[in-house]
Amino acid sequence: MCRGGGMKTHRNSVIRLVQYKNILKKFESMGFLKIFSNNLADATGASAAQVRKDFSIFSIEGNKKGGYLVKELILKIEDILGKDKAHKVIVVGAGHIGMALLNYKGFEKEKIKIMAAFDVDPSKYGEVLGIPIFSIDRLPEFVRRHNIKLGISAVPDISAQQTIDIMVSAGIKGILNFAPTQVKGKNETIINNVDVVLELEKVIYYVKTR
Amino acid sequence: MCRGGGMKTHRNSVIRLVQYKNILKKFESMGFLKIFSNNLADATGASAAQVRKDFSIFSIEGNKKGGYLVKELILKIEDILGKDKAHKVIVVGAGHIGMALLNYKGFEKEKIKIMAAFDVDPSKYGEVLGIPIFSIDRLPEFVRRHNIKLGISAVPDISAQQTIDIMVSAGIKGILNFAPTQVKGKNETIINNVDVVLELEKVIYYVKTR
DNA sequence: TAGATTGTTAATCGATTAACAATC
DNA sequence: TAGATTGTTAATCGATTAACAATC
Numbered sequence: 001m002c003r004g005g006g007m008k009t010h011r012n013s014v015i016r017l018v019q020y021k022n023i024l025k026k027f028e029s030m031g032f033l034k035i036f037s038n039n040l041a042d043a044t045g046a047s048a049a050q051v052r053k054d055f056s057i058f059s060i061e062g063n064k065k066g067g068y069l070v071k072e073l074i075l076k077i078e079d080i081l082g083k084d085k086a087h088k089v090i091v092v093g094a095g096h097i098g099m100a101l102l103n104y105k106g107f108e109k110e111k112i113k114i115m116a117a118f119d120v121d122p123s124k125y126g127e128v129l130g131i132p133i134f135s136i137d138r139l140p141e142f143v144r145r146h147n148i149k150l151g152i153s154a155v156p157d158i159s160a161q162q163t164i165d166i167m168v169s170a171g172i173k174g175i176l177n178f179a180p181t182q183v184k185g186k187n188e189t190i191i192n193n194v195d196v197v198l199e200l201e202k203v204i205y206y207v208k209t210r
Numbered sequence: 211m212c213r214g215g216g217m218k219t220h221r222n223s224v225i226r227l228v229q230y231k232n233i234l235k236k237f238e239s240m241g242f243l244k245i246f247s248n249n250l251a252d253a254t255g256a257s258a259a260q261v262r263k264d265f266s267i268f269s270i271e272g273n274k275k276g277g278y279l280v281k282e283l284i285l286k287i288e289d290i291l292g293k294d295k296a297h298k299v300i301v302v303g304a305g306h307i308g309m310a311l312l313n314y315k316g317f318e319k320e321k322i323k324i325m326a327a328f329d330v331d332p333s334k335y336g337e338v339l340g341i342p343i344f345s346i347d348r349l350p351e352f353v354r355r356h357n358i359k360l361g362i363s364a365v366p367d368i369s370a371q372q373t374i375d376i377m378v379s380a381g382i383k384g385i386l387n388f389a390p391t392q393v394k395g396k397n398e399t400i401i402n403n404v405d406v407v408l409e410l411e412k413v414i415y416y417v418k419t420r
Numbered sequence: 421t422a423g424a425t426t427g428t429t430a431a432t433c434g435a436t437t438a439a440c441a442a443t444c
Numbered sequence: 445t446a447g448a449t450t451g452t453t454a455a456t457c458g459a460t461t462a463a464c465a466a467t468c
Contacts, residue, residue: 096310208292
């Protein structure tokens, strides 16, 4: 993850916060009302002290004896993660990865809405599950009109930097990038890289040295 | 990343090692013969001291004055990462993510070969780019016959744990898991989770707090 | 040689954990 | 109350960086 400006990040705490939230939703659907730091620790693999420390960092308070109320805790974490309102996202690149994203069911329950996809290839234009696929030329206008701040780049390696540039100048502030290229955003753009080959190479290393 | 047994990991060093290797291949293709810790630092965003420290951890030596020979360095890193020989992988789940993986061009140049895919849905059986798609019933026999140690799980959330179990009992030692579920492998299995929604939620958080 | 770069040690920084007082 | 849990402080652990002797 690259960020432009400086800021105290608590990178790992944020990741764990997402995990706590996911576990909590399961607990909620199972009818649990209260939860203790120990339960969250067991479910996520963190220590109980870590759970409480994370909460402390984000000023989440529980009850000295009775742990945390599940529903309340979910709301607080979602608030911190910016999940209080829906998030509009565009996808650039309607190849196999892009299509997998358009068809992916996991975004909706996290209030993430893919508004449109964009591609250079006219044969891709159309609609998938109600999501329109446009020419990339229409990206800047679309992004501005809908006031979209988030984008996912799923284009080939070679087009990655150019795509990032287009997104950033259109006003996109945060990008999830699937191209295995070192891309650079201007100043304050958040870029998070997902590199499947790298992730598999980590597995190979650990299997080898196990 | 979850591992069963204990072991000094240098988790971040391994990730950087992969990044150095990728940069080095670019340098190589540009005709460079030598490289200095400073060059690698600039290209990857690490510090020069970090680069040399990483090399020191893995006993990679350079020349006191003349930096490192690019070709030699690539070979040494590939050796550490276990890239000295090709790696056979299976993909379980031939939905959109599975299909994106089968069509992905990035594995080949890292000597990663997808040997087959498996699915429960007979309508998926067939072949994609020469990669056969079989019934999941044939997985154990196939894995044993080809002595495959690596797998990628791209099945729906609900089937994730069951799929991991099948892979592990068939002899798979390392798994890249795309399901957003907390899965557990037995004892010594390496499991690395890729959760696209989580990665996007991180971006949302950092954009929000920027 | 003078200058530049490696390899390593010690210092710093940050993140995790242990411990415990405060509290219900 | 006694027991249990939170919230926070101090201790520990690990990773990064600064600095510099060794070397070419």
